[in-house]
Amino acid sequence: MAATSARTLKLLSIFGIGATLTAGELATRLGTSVRTVRRDIDTLRDLGYEIEAVRGAGGGYRLGHAARLPPVVFDEDQAVAAAVALQTVPAVLSGIRENAARALATLHQAMPARSRRHAEAFTVSSARNYWEFPAPPIDAETVRAVGSAINRQHLVRVGYTGDGESVTLTLEPHDLVVWAARWYLVAFDPDADRWRAMRVDRIQAHQPTHTPFDRRDIPHGDPVAFVMTAHDRGDAAAEWQCRGSAILALPASTVARFAPGGSTVEYDTETTCRLTLGAWSWPGLAGLLLTFDADITDIEPAELRQALHSLRTRISRGVQVEPELAVEVPTDVAHECG
Missing domain, CATH: 1.10.10.10 (Winged helix-like DNA-binding domain superfamily/Winged helix DNA-binding domain)
Structure with missing residues (x-):
């Protein structure tokens, strides 16, 4: 039995x-x-x-979808996964800590001793690396309001704070995306006739509109790809000991996808953009710019230009020691650092 x-x-x-x-x-x-x-x-x-x-x-x-809710049963792996998720969710959603704790306590009481030990093994202290710049915990009520509007295909009215200004927008919400430890809303703005990728931590949801809309085709056919390549998704430059910027000969969408956390990308032309970022040292910042393997101009500040000049000198010395290696230094970098 x-x-x-x-x-x-x-x-x-x-x-x-x-x-x-x-x-x-x-x-x-x-x-x-x-x-x-x-x-x-x-x-x-x-x-x-x-x-x-x-x-x-x-x-x-x-x-199928039952008319009544039967008892929910987890196997051991599912129970451990649920317990780990309940422990970590307060770090990304505010206003949910007490409910998550009560749910976790209920789950622990129902778990066999072995499963409970496995779940507790995942209880660890959190730490951030140099490049992790998550948004503050998102208000659970905001996620619930926006998520409900997405599921019901209803227009959502929100207050949004960006670039120091607060605006009220009526949007067609399509998807919520979590990327690089931040939550984004992918929505179409009918008044501006354009798509937006918006930081959810900067959104204040208003009362439901109950106004339906028809879904549209999301750019790139994928909400995650849209967020990753959106240079105007609301990210802000992080505070670093050294911070600088330069014009890169790459489209803003390309740089936005690969820029390190805590950086910003500004559209310049169809083929160029300005990248602002920081690092723990000027040589480190210079090295990050060079990883994009593109021509760079309009480099600021002077300390960053000097760091690039120093890197060029070191590379040249290395090439002289090993003549079989060839390193091409962009002419505009040489000009700016001269």
């Missing part, structure tokens, strides 16, 4: 991923027969789980 119950719970966890699987595929995963799988499916149906039979090519069995 215990083996049967364990197998049925494992079958339920397999259905939980949302896939449609044949009886043969399920039998392989469970290490049992097709006949046993069908019997276990009947058991789940008796317990109140809606297991749908899908006919035709690509058919099989899948978990």
Whole structure:
């Protein structure tokens, strides 16, 4: 009986991923027969789980939407994953710490001792590296309001703070994206007739509009790709001991994707942009600029130009020692650093 119950719970966890699987595929995963799988499916149906039979090519069995909520069952790996997520969510969402703690306590009480030990093994202190500049924890109510508008395809009215100014916008919200430890809203602005990637930590959601809209095709066909290549997504330059900028002979969308955290990208022309960034030293900052492998001009401040000049001198010495190596120094860098 215990083996049967364990197998049925494992079958339920397999259905939980949302896939449609044949009886043969399920039998392989469970290490049992097709006949046993069908019997276990009947058991789940008796317990109140809606297991749908899908006919035709690509058919099989899948978990449907039940009219009532049956007991939620996790296998050990799922329980550990849920416990870890509940421990980390207060770092990215504000106003949810107490609820997450209560949910975690409930989950711990229901977990076997072994699973609880595995979950507790993931309790670690957090640390930031040099290039991590996450936004402050996002207000959970803001995420809930925006997320609800996205799911219902309703216009959302928000206050947005950017470049020191606050504006009120009515937007067509399409997706929420978490990238580089920051939350972004991908939305179309009908008044400006353009797409926006907006930092959620700078948004204040107003009352629901209940006004529907039709979804549009997102640029690049992917909200994540749109955010990664949007140079005007609201990022701000971080405070560093050394900070400088230069015009790069690359499109803003290219530089925005690969710029280190805590930097900003400004559109200049179709093929050039200004990158502002910082580092712990002027040579370190100069080295970051050179990683883009593009011509650089209009370099500021003088300390950054001097650091580039020093790097050129060191590279030249290295080339003289090993003549088989060839290093090309952009002529505009040489001019600016001269």
